[in-house]
Amino acid sequence: MAFDHKNALKDIPPQPGVYRMLDAEGGVLYVGKAKDLKRRVASYFGRALNRRLVVMVSQIADIQVTVTRTEGEALLLENNLIKAHKPRFNVLLRDDKSYPYIRLTASDTFPRLAFYRGPKRGGDKYFGPYPSAWATRETLQLLQKLFPVRQCEDTFYATRTRPCLQYQIKRCTAPCVGFVSPKDYAADVAHSVKFLEGRTNEVIDELGERMEQAAEALEFERAARLRDQIATLRRIQQRQYVSGDGGDLDIVAAAGEGGSVCVQVFFIRAGRNLGNKAFFPQVPDAAGLESVLSAFLAQFYGDKELPPEILVNAEPDEREFLEAAFTEQAGRRVGIKHRLRGDRARWLKMAEDNAELALKSRLGSRAGYARRLEALRDALDLDELPARMECFDISHTGGELTVASCVVFDGDGPRKSDYRRFNIEGITPGDDYAAMEQALTRRYRRVQQGEVPMPDVLFIDGGKGQLGAVGQVLAELGVSGLKLVGVAKGPDRKAGAEQLWLPERPSAIILGADSPALHLVQQIRDEAHRFAITGHRQRRDKARRTSVLEGIPGVGPKRRQNLLKAFGGLRGLARAAPEDIARVDGISDELARRIHDAVSKEST
Missing domain, CATH: 1.10.150.20 (5' to 3' exonuclease, C-terminal subdomain)
Known part of the structure; x- marks a missing residue:
């Protein structure tokens, strides 16, 4: 029975809100926002549509709407519903991370600069956001070389009775033991703040005056140190600055090819390029860059701090709606601009070139991954390409603080959001069989309950004995229908000599060292090993830090x-x-x- 859209439109008000397209089973096909719900929903039925929308509209069985007071509320609700339902016709951005900042504590006599990720607290100062933890820590290391403001934990700082190594290598002035006056320390803090705010020229001028004063006082060693600081600052200025006006903005450029899209985001704060990050959202067929950018901006900035300007390489659908919603969210004017000239046009072209380059690289690696996946299907004699693969590994030190890892690969590669670690307790130290049994039991109980998808292939780091023990655990849990593979290192324990053990085969499968299937197995096994070791080290470090x-x-x-x-x-x-x-x-x-x-x- 065809959906009666005319009857449905009668009950939809001309107010801001969110609409949901539902199929015959009640599943969510699409979630959208609108300043005028009635006009927006009606547009799906009164005009020529692209192929993607034609397919979607043909599956609509019901439309539900939620009225909101403002565009900002509609944007927030749409973002939450997309994350909750993951509708197949929406552009889906898999990016739930909060971005890191540099935090300067304000309440201490000797403030601390530190890496920070989380909600902002009143009183402290925050600089960023930075596109990655690496970019944040690189900036902190640079600051420590320029201005020796402490970065140590407060608990470490409070218990010092003598200077630490950072003082010896001239990266700190040892405020913990009173080797620097509050006035001199405050000067270094002020310079750090000015640098992070993009006021580097002021810092250089101040350091230049101090260098001249030191030279006049015949303090040549101090003058030389100030000279070196100035030279370093000038080199950083040449490398990092893209804007002479010191503004805050984000540059967002999308590129599409072969049904895939890359969105590149550059973070510019106080005129400084803090770095960039590439995103590869899941995009429905035939979605244009305008609709991709609109969906990306709505989801990306749904819970993040907004700059005053966002530069884009195509005008997003509903640009005015997004500007109004972002302005309401930020409490100040936020503009989305795409017709640019001069320097800004060049920055945008730079972001667009980076998006195209990242997309070509991803498509190339994806093609190689697809070939490895096909080779694995043939090697394991599977009926079809595996859609989901899991691999478990165990890590410990002398049997203590054992951690098991589970990594997941799908048709596109690693699915890191589905990775899991298990802290193993209550076993004989060093008993890897018992550790694996506990991890598999905890994981596959959830699989049996429908909380986690069943994999097509399960890899275990181990040989025939480990494989038999795992098979027994799965049998007791009632888990069947997956291909179980043991990955043994071979007689010489050399990469390329791995043996694949299957429960139904009396002997191992030995693939050539140049086999694409073996390369994929090695990648999955090594990723499980890396993830287990990282978890074990974190657990061990935490135990050592705990008093x-x-x-x-x-x-x-x-x-x-x-x-x-x-x-x-x-x-x-x-x-x-x-x-x-x-x-x-x-x-x-x-x-x-x-x-x-x-x-x-x-x-x-």
Whole structure:
């Protein structure tokens, strides 16, 4: 039965809001926003449509709308619904990360510069966003060379009794032990802030005056250091600056080829290029760059800080709606511009060239990946190309703090949003079979409950024995219908000599070292290994950073700080008698005995 759109339009008001196109089973085909819902929805039925929209409209069985007060509310609701339902006819951006900032603490006498990701807190200063953690940390390292403002954790800073290595290599002025006055430290902080705000010329002028004063006072060593700082700043200026007016803006350029799209975003803050990032949204067939950019901007900036200007290489659909929604979201005017001249046109061309280059590289690697996938299908005698593959690996140090990893590959390559780690507990240390059993049980119970898709192929890092144990675990869970493959390293444990074990075969499959199928298996196995090792190291580092004091009831952050200050660290505390511990402010005799017992036990 054809959908009666005329009857449906009668109940749709001419107000801002969000509409949802539903199919006969109630699934969401498409989510859209509009300043005028009635006019926007009617446009799908009263004009010539492209092939993608014709297919979508032919499947509509119902239309639901939600009225909002403003365009900004509609934008936010649309973004949430797209993330929740992932409609097949929407452009889908897989980017749930918050972007990192550099934070300057404001409440300390000696403020700290630090990497930060999360909601902003009042009082502190934030600089960014940066496109990646790498770009943020690179800037922090650069700042530490230029202006020695501390970057250490507050807990480390508070317990110092002598300068650390950063002071020795001239990357810090040791405020923790009073080697720098608050006034001199504040000057370095001010220079750091000006640099991050793009006011580098002011910093250079100030350093130039100080260099001349030092030379006049015959302080030639100090003058030489200031000269080197100025030279470094000028080199950075030449490399990073793209705008002489010091403005904040983002440059967003899209490029399409072969049904795929790359969107390149450059972050310009205070005239400085903080870096760029490429996105490859999932795009329905026949979607133009205008609709791709419109959907990308709505989803990308749905929960992010907006610059005053966004430069784009094609006018997005509903540009005026987006500008109104972004202006409301930011609390100030936000403009989306695409007709540009001069420097800005050149920046946009640069972003467009980068998008095209990244897309060609991705298409080339995707073609190679497709060939490896076809070769794997043939090697494992599968009926069709595997749509989802999982691989498990185990990592530990001497059996301690065991972590299991599960990585997922689909038809396009690694699906990192589906990666999972499992902290293994309650097993005999070093028992990899028991660790694998626990990880598989936890994972495939969720598969059986329908929370996680069933893979076509399951790789296990191990040989015939490991494969048999895994097969038994899956049988007990009632998991069937997947191809189980053990990846053994071979007699010499050399790359290229791997053996593939299948439960139904008495002997291993040995592929040539140049086999595309083997290269894919190695890639999947190595990724599982990397992910497991990373998780184990993080768990181990966290255990090492955790003080024995944190496990003692009644010892909170303040008392821990008092104890460590009083005894100069855990080593001094371990040598102290209960009576000495009880003299510390806030520590009772009973608590002192408990602290003494816990610390003494840990140090033995």
